[in-house]
Amino acid sequence: MPIGTIESLDHEARGITRLEGKTIFVDAALPGEVVEYASFRRKPSYELAHLVAVLKPSTARVEPRCPHYGICGGCAMQHMDPSAQVAAKQRVLEDSLWHIGRVRPETMLPPIHGAPWGYRHRARLAVRQVSKKGGVLIGFHEWRSSYIADMRSCLILPPHVSALLMPLRELFAALSIAERLPQVEVSVGEHCTVLLLRILEPLKARDEQLLRDFAERHDVVFYLQPKGPDSVYRFHPLPGPRLSYTLPEFDLELDFKPTDFTQVNHAVNRVLVRRTLRLLDPLPGERIADMFCGLGNFTLPIARSGATVVGVEGSEGLVQRGRENATANGLADRVEFGVANLFECSEASLAALGHFDKMLIDPPREGALELVKVIGQQDGPRRIVYVSCNPATLARDAAVLVGNKGYRFVAAGAVNMFPHTAHVESIAVFERP
Structure with missing residues (x-):
């Protein structure tokens, strides 16, 4: 059986080695390890392989805690120390930005992470x-x-x-x-x-x-x-506590329905909101857009700062929940919610929303290509904070903002919303020169 040295991890947390010019992706192998592997799928330029034996283990290798690890598909990285997982995801983000978008941020932000167990709400x-x-x-x-x-x-x-x-x-x-x-x-939920x-x-x-x-x-x-x-x-029971989560730092409680999208990791979401607000730096008197706003996870904290916020979302149900949450938290006078398909955004539809001093973008995995393509080169927001759940589409959209729209790529950093999985979330900041 072939033996290889693992160079790095790919976006699915597979170890990467090479043999005679061909890339080999090895399940459960870690960077720096020397491993024996067996290929189960062969293509002209790459192979997929199972790990057979670790001949020289990484210092980051640990014994998985879960008895179902290796069978259950819920986790792919329990064999890696949690702190090393965070560092690996930061590298995946950097690699995606460069290899896909040919962009590099001026500064890498410290990664956001939290408790590695019991986090999935x-x-x-x-x-x-x-x-x-x-x-x-x-x-x-x-x-x-x-x-x-x-x-x-x-x-x-x-x-x-x-x-x-x-x-x-x-x-x-x-x-x-x-x-x-x-x-x-x-x-x-909270209750x-x-x-x-x-x-x-x-x-x-x-x-x-x-x-x-x-x-x-x-x-x-x-x-x-x-x-x-x-x-x-x-x-x-029909009467009883409601389903909600809190953002204590902003004195907010947001109700949601069990079918609504909310972040799975409440603790990391709180840190993410705090970091996002610090980077966006909303000020009283500013008019700020929250694109793909959902039920107001970022919209309401921005409004709490004193800025006026326009939240735009494609789901009527989430927009209704956002309005209800704004009212319940005493912020209805600072927030305007609207329903729009941002995947079909045009220059005219964006201009109809008016001028924005700053913009927050938090799209699903597909990214926000149509939105960033129609942001004006002269009259666009002076700062954009982009929260991403897919490094590949962030890299693609960052290339548009930097290469076509003239923004500086100020900073980026990984967010470990899903410990022990290969999923990488991130946050990025763009500014007018």
Whole structure:
């Protein structure tokens, strides 16, 4: 079997080595290691390989804490020390910016990171009846497979949610629709934990009673989704605490529905909002745009600074939640929300929003190419803070801002929103010269 020295990690946390001019991607290998590997897919310019043995381990290699690691596809980096994971993601960001966008920031910001365990307050878990494995399974999919991992605990979920996995397996196995319940979505809020069940058949009276009993025994709230996202409703208990998260530094509490997008890592989100506001530096009297604003995660902290904010988002539901949150937090007079498809942004549609002193951009993985392409070279915002969940599209968009729009690329840094995964979030700052 071939032996190679690992040079670096790619964007999927695979080790990279080379053999006779061909790039080899080795699962679970770390930079600096000498490894033995076995290829399972061969292409003319690259190969994908499994790790067979570590002949010279990295000092960053650790023993994975989770008993399901290697089978469950929820984590790809538990074999790497958490601090080394953060450094590796910073390098992935730098490499993407240069190799894709041919841009480099003037300064690399210190990476944002938090507790590596129990951080995941949002999760979508698959559910499946598997008789040969003892009944109902609940968990993430297995690594590169459609099968569901036989998870009995999960260290990246909050401990009280991890402790629900086995009781939920028993509950779902007892339901008459056990084979028609494909997933459960977990949302942990400030005041309650919500379990949203996707059901493909109506519950029977006995099923409903089982859910009520479980909710009261384990102090959770059940929501049901019989059809599309608009069919979601609160099942039990009907009165009770609302689903929300807080940004204490800005004296804010934001309500959300279990189908709304919110960050999975509440602690890191708080640090990210703080860093973003410091970089944006909103001042009283300024008019600031929050593009892809969601339900106001950045919009309301900006408004709390005294600036006037225009939040733009493609989802009418999220915009409605943003308006409600602005009112509930006493900020309705400083915030204006609007619905628009920013993936089809034009010079005319952007100009119709008026002039902005500064702009925050927080797009999904697709990035914000159409938006950055129509920002004016002369009358565009003097500062742009770009929060990204995909280094590749950030690099592409940064190239437009620097090369076509004349912005300085002032700073960038990684955000470890998802410890133990290869997912890299980041923040970048652009300014007019």
